[in-house]
Amino acid sequence: MGIKLTSRKIDYSKWYNEIVINADLAENSAVRGCMIIKPYGYAIWERMQAELDKMFKETGHENAYFPLFVPKSLFEAEEKNAEGFAKECAVVTHYRLKNDEDKPGKLKVDPNAKLEEELVVRPTSEEVIWNTFKSWIQSYRDLPILINQWSNVVRWEMRTRLFLRTSEFLWQEGQTAHSTKEEAIEETILMNQVYANFVENYMAIPVIQGIKSASERFAGAEETYCIEALMQDGKALQAGTSHFLGQNFAKAFNVKYANTDGVLEHVWATSWGVSTRLIGALIMTHSDDNGLVLPPNLAPIQVVLVPIYKGEKQKKEIAEVANQMKKALESKNIRVKFDNRDKFKPGYKFNEYELKGVPLRIAIGPKDIENGTVEIARRDTFSKTLVDQDEVVDFISMKLDQIQSDLFQKALGFRETHITEVENFKEFKKIIDKKGGFVSAHWDGTKETEEAIKNQTKATIRCIPLESKEEQGKCVFSGNPSKQRVLFAKAY
Amino acid sequence: MGIKLTSRKIDYSKWYNEIVINADLAENSAVRGCMIIKPYGYAIWERMQAELDKMFKETGHENAYFPLFVPKSLFEAEEKNAEGFAKECAVVTHYRLKNDEDKPGKLKVDPNAKLEEELVVRPTSEEVIWNTFKSWIQSYRDLPILINQWSNVVRWEMRTRLFLRTSEFLWQEGQTAHSTKEEAIEETILMNQVYANFVENYMAIPVIQGIKSASERFAGAEETYCIEALMQDGKALQAGTSHFLGQNFAKAFNVKYANTDGVLEHVWATSWGVSTRLIGALIMTHSDDNGLVLPPNLAPIQVVLVPIYKGEKQKKEIAEVANQMKKALESKNIRVKFDNRDKFKPGYKFNEYELKGVPLRIAIGPKDIENGTVEIARRDTFSKTLVDQDEVVDFISMKLDQIQSDLFQKALGFRETHITEVENFKEFKKIIDKKGGFVSAHWDGTKETEEAIKNQTKATIRCIPLESKEEQGKCVFSGNPSKQRVLFAKAY
Numbered sequence: 009m010g011i012k013l014t015s016r017k018i019d020y021s022k023w024y025n026e027i028v029i030n031a032d033l034a035e036n037s038a039v040r041g042c043m044i045i046k047p048y049g050y051a052i053w054e055r056m057q058a059e060l061d062k063m064f065k066e067t068g069h070e071n072a073y074f075p076l077f078v079p080k081s082l083f084e085a086e087e088k089n090a091e092g093f094a095k096e097c098a099v100v101t102h103y104r105l106k107n108d109e110d111k112p113g114k115l116k117v118d119p120n121a122k123l124e125e126e127l128v129v130r131p132t133s134e135e136v137i138w139n140t141f142k143s144w145i146q147s148y149r150d151l152p153i154l155i156n157q158w159s160n161v162v163r164w165e166m167r168t169r170l171f172l173r174t175s176e177f178l179w180q181e182g183q184t185a186h187s188t189k190e191e192a193i194e195e196t197i198l199m200n201q202v203y204a205n206f207v208e209n210y211m212a213i214p215v216i217q218g219i220k221s222a223s224e225r226f227a228g229a230e231e232t233y234c235i236e237a238l239m240q241d242g243k244a245l246q247a248g249t250s251h252f253l254g255q256n257f258a259k260a261f262n263v264k265y266a267n268t269d270g271v272l273e274h275v276w277a278t279s280w281g282v283s284t285r286l287i288g289a290l291i292m293t294h295s296d297d298n299g300l301v302l303p304p305n306l307a308p309i310q311v312v313l314v315p316i317y318k319g320e321k322q323k324k325e326i327a328e329v330a331n332q333m334k335k336a337l338e339s340k341n342i343r344v345k346f347d348n349r350d351k352f353k354p355g356y357k358f359n360e361y362e363l364k365g366v367p368l369r370i371a372i373g374p375k376d377i378e379n380g381t382v383e384i385a386r387r388d389t390f391s392k393t394l395v396d397q398d399e400v401v402d403f404i405s406m407k408l409d410q411i412q413s414d415l416f417q418k419a420l421g422f423r424e425t426h427i428t429e430v431e432n433f434k435e436f437k438k439i440i441d442k443k444g445g446f447v448s449a450h451w452d453g454t455k456e457t458e459e460a461i462k463n464q465t466k467a468t469i470r471c472i473p474l475e476s477k478e479e480q481g482k483c484v485f486s487g488n489p490s491k492q493r494v495l496f497a498k499a500y
Numbered sequence: 501m502g503i504k505l506t507s508r509k510i511d512y513s514k515w516y517n518e519i520v521i522n523a524d525l526a527e528n529s530a531v532r533g534c535m536i537i538k539p540y541g542y543a544i545w546e547r548m549q550a551e552l553d554k555m556f557k558e559t560g561h562e563n564a565y566f567p568l569f570v571p572k573s574l575f576e577a578e579e580k581n582a583e584g585f586a587k588e589c590a591v592v593t594h595y596r597l598k599n600d601e602d603k604p605g606k607l608k609v610d611p612n613a614k615l616e617e618e619l620v621v622r623p624t625s626e627e628v629i630w631n632t633f634k635s636w637i638q639s640y641r642d643l644p645i646l647i648n649q650w651s652n653v654v655r656w657e658m659r660t661r662l663f664l665r666t667s668e669f670l671w672q673e674g675q676t677a678h679s680t681k682e683e684a685i686e687e688t689i690l691m692n693q694v695y696a697n698f699v700e701n702y703m704a705i706p707v708i709q710g711i712k713s714a715s716e717r718f719a720g721a722e723e724t725y726c727i728e729a730l731m732q733d734g735k736a737l738q739a740g741t742s743h744f745l746g747q748n749f750a751k752a753f754n755v756k757y758a759n760t761d762g763v764l765e766h767v768w769a770t771s772w773g774v775s776t777r778l779i780g781a782l783i784m785t786h787s788d789d790n791g792l793v794l795p796p797n798l799a800p801i802q803v804v805l806v807p808i809y810k811g812e813k814q815k816k817e818i819a820e821v822a823n824q825m826k827k828a829l830e831s832k833n834i835r836v837k838f839d840n841r842d843k844f845k846p847g848y849k850f851n852e853y854e855l856k857g858v859p860l861r862i863a864i865g866p867k868d869i870e871n872g873t874v875e876i877a878r879r880d881t882f883s884k885t886l887v888d889q890d891e892v893v894d895f896i897s898m899k900l901d902q903i904q905s906d907l908f909q910k911a912l913g914f915r916e917t918h919i920t921e922v923e924n925f926k927e928f929k930k931i932i933d934k935k936g937g938f939v940s941a942h943w944d945g946t947k948e949t950e951e952a953i954k955n956q957t958k959a960t961i962r963c964i965p966l967e968s969k970e971e972q973g974k975c976v977f978s979g980n981p982s983k984q985r986v987l988f989a990k991a992y
Contacts, residue, residue, distance in 0.1 A: 079530055
C-alpha cells in the first residue's frame, strides 16, 4: 500500500478527504454533489442503521415508506418549511425523454411530457406525511402515530463534502403525531436522548444535548433539540436534531382529532433525523494520521487475522489455527475477517487495515505456531501484545470493550478541555480564532447579537445546553443582562 | 370491524385492492402512481429484505449506494437500455423554487436555476454504476465486483396498481462485473436460483425458472433469466429477473481490465432485481375472501394472543397467562403480539387479524383459565384446536412449519393443474380465455409469431423453462417446426 496521508496538522480538510477516499468509504459521482457510498462505508452505515432501528422500535416506532416526490402545492403548504427548502430543491418538470432529431443517438426532454404540477424531490417529508396523516387521524384513539422512515433525501447544496454535506444523502426521519403538547414535547426530548445514547455508546462520540436558538431552528419547528459533537480540529458538528413542530403542520394540512369530549383539536407533531453525515463525524472524531479509527461497536470488521508465512506448509499450518480462532471468535458474535489472500504481502495488509480502522489485528507467523501464541495489535494505540492462543477469545472480547471505552474517554477528554468560558468579546474572539472548540458565553437572547457575532467570528450558537445552570451575567457582545451561558463554535 | 371484502369470484381486481387497503398494507398518495407503504406492509418488506440480504451476503455480495440521479449523457450511453426507459422517466430540470410574484405565498420554478444537463431519476442503475466501475477496475485482480443496492427507483407508469405497478417502487438491484463470460452467466443463473429459493421457501410461492424470449428481455441484456409465479386468477406474475448483460455496458462505458497476460479486455456484467411488487404476488397467491393470508416465514406477527374477559379480575388472570405464553414463544424466536387493548371487543380483534393474515390466533377465556387450555385457530384453514397451556409452544412451532408447507403445497397444486399442454391454436385460445394459467405450447422462435399470439390472445411468452425437455413439434400458431415447448400466459 504505502499510502501516506496528509497530516491533520498540515491540512485537516485534505486529511479528511484522503481518509474517505483511501479507506474506501465513499467517492464523488458524475452528479454534482451526490456521493457513491462504497461497500466499506456502507457497511458502517448498515451497522448504524441496525442499532438505531432497534432503538426506534424499542421506543414504539414503526417503519413506513412515503413517496420521493412532493407536489409543489403540498410543498408550499407550510410556509416556513417551504421557505427554508425552496432555494435548494431538485424539481421534476417532465416525465419523458425522446430522441433528439438534431443529434442521432441522443435524447432530449419531450416538451409534450410536461407535468401539470411540478414535483419536488423530497428534502424532508413533513408535507407528504402530514397530508397522509390527515386521513389516518379522526379521534384520540388513532393517536399517537409513531412513524420512522429510512430513505434518501435531496437538498441542492452548493458546496458539498463527502458525508458532511451532499446533495443527496441517506437518513431516517421520525414523524409523529400526538394529542397533547406535553406528549409531543416528551417525544421530542426522548428521541434526542435516544440519539445521544446511540452516538455516545456506539459511535463513542460525546455529545452535548441542547436547544437551538430561534435562527438555527428547523424551518417549521417551534423548538429544535440537538446533540452537538466536537471534532478534532475544534469545530462543532450537529450530530442529530429532534424537532417539536407544535401544531404548524396540523394547521397547514388541517389535521384535527376528536378529543375524549368529542371536541375537534389540531394534532401536535414532532420530527427527528440523523443522516450519513454521522459517518463524517465518526471519521473526524477518532481517526489519526495513519487513517481511520473505528469504535468496535460500529466496525464492520472488529478483528482481522493476518497470516505470515513462507511456503505452502507454513501457510497450511497457520490457516488451520486462524480458521479455528475465527470460528471461536464468531461464536462470541465478534466480526472477524481472515485475510488469506495470496497476492498481497503481510505488510501491505497491515497498512490496509490500519487505513481502514479495524480495531484489532491478529498476526500469526511460524514462531507463533511453535509457541502457541499470536501477536495482537490495537489500531487506536498501536500497542502490541503477545497472547497465548487459548486466551485469544477472552483477550479480544476484553480489548474490544476497552477500545470502545478508551475512544470515548479520549474524545471526552478533548471535548472537556475545549469548552472555554469567556467573559468578554475580546477573549471570545481569541478563543474562537486560536484554540477553537466551544466557547461558553452569556448571550442577551437577541437575533441581532447572534448575527453580529457570526459575522465577526464565523461562530454560531450551537445550542443552549439542557444542563446549563441559571447564572446571572452580561452578554459577551452587547453587555445586556443574560440568565445563562450558551455554547458558541465554528461548525461543520 | 365487520369489513366484508368483495369476493374473488365476483371481482378479483377489486378484491385485491380492498385487501391492500383494509389489511393496512399500502395506499395511494397525492403523487400520481406513487404509493405509501403503511407500517404493516412495510414490516413484510423488512422481513423480505432481511432474508434476501442474508442470502446475498452468503453468496459474496456487498451492499453499496449509488446516486438517485443519472445525468442525461450517462443515461443515453447504452442505447438499448436508454430506449427502454426513456419513455417513462422522471426528469429533474431545475434546482430551485422561488416566490411567485403573481400568487402571494405560492412558489414557482426559478427559471434562473435551470440545470445545464438534465438529471433522470434512476429507473435502474446500470449507467451510474458502470460509469463508476470504470475507475474501480484495472486488472483481473479487481474482479469480480459483487455489489447490491437497496433503493427506490422511478418508472413513470401510466396505469398503476398498488405494489404491482407503481411509478416509484422499492427494490434491490445486484450489479456485478466479471472477467469471463462463463463466470457472468454462472452468476446470472445463481442469483435467479437464489430468488427461486427465497420465493419458494419464504413466500411459499412455487415458481418456474426460465429464460425470456428476446422481446421480453431487459433493455440492454443479452439474456434474461426469470422466475414466474401463477396467481389465483390464472394470470402469471414475473417475480424476479436476473440478467446476463454481456459486454454491453462495459463497451458503452469503456470498462476494460488487464487479464493475466496483461491484455486489455472488456468486462462482463450481470444485474438482477426484485421489488415491492413481490408483496402483490404474496397477496394474490395465498389470500382469500376473508383477507390476507401470510406464510409464517414472512408474517410480521406469527401468533396473536386475544384475551376474552369480563371485568378486571378475569382480565388480570388471563393477562398473566398470556404474558407468560408470549415470553415462552418469544424465547423460541416466534413473533407474538398480545393484543390487550381495552377499547376493542374480541370479535373485532378476530376480524382484524383475519383480515391481516396473522397465521395463528390464540384465544384465552375464563374457561381456559379453569381448564388450563387455550383455543388455537389457523388463519389459512380456519380450523380450531383446544390445546393444553403447557403444550402451546410445541404446538405453535409445529403448526407454523405446517402452515408454511401447506400454503406452498396448495399453491403448487393450483399451479400444477394450471399448466396445460396444447397442440393447436384453437385449444390455445380456449385455455387462455376460459381456464387461464400457463399454456405449454410449441413456438417457432420468431418475434412475429410471438406478437401475433399476443395481439390475438393478450398472452405473452412468460419463459422458456430451464427444465423443459427437447421435443420435436410444430408451432401452435405457424405450424413451423419447433424443438421445445414454452410457457404462455396472460400476466401482471
